[in-house]
Amino acid sequence: MARRYWLMKSEPDAFSMDDLIASDQQTAPWDGVRNYQARNFMRDEMKPGDGVFFYHSRTQPLVIAGTMEVSSKPYPDPTQFDPDSKYFDAKSSKEQPRWFLVDVTFTAKFEPPITRDQLKQTPGLEDMMVLQKGSRLSIQPVTEQEWIIIHQLAGKDPK
DNA sequence: GCCAACGTTGGC
């Protein structure tokens, strides 16, 4: 199956691009997703090797901070079973887990990061889901064209 | 199955 592309949002106060870079093996589980559509993307559609933009939301400035790669198959999000976690879900069980995630591994940092304003001003990105008003989905598909255009903005080779 | 109430997201 062809490689696909994604955008995943995180509030940098909770987990940032630099947190990912500082993680063991520059790899982290993308935990805490509690939206079915976003879960379905991770559980059913993502494949190891897919390319992912790391988007910083609910901060200033709003940016794409860089890229990462899907680096595991989907597996149950462990935080759903942890009563001490804010992501605990009493309605989930180990026999029938409700929430799934993938691991992501750092691939490149955009320096400087690509701002939302730049994205909005760039021809070819008008249809990007993240730029649409009211777009709350925290994991979104990205087209190959968008992947390439944004790498050009960042002065990077799309890989 | 509907839909009002509620909690959360996220740009501004």
Added chain:
DNA sequence: GCCAACGTTGGC
């Protein structure tokens, strides 16, 4: 920090 837009819950 505000608040509109959105997704989920739960009473009926």
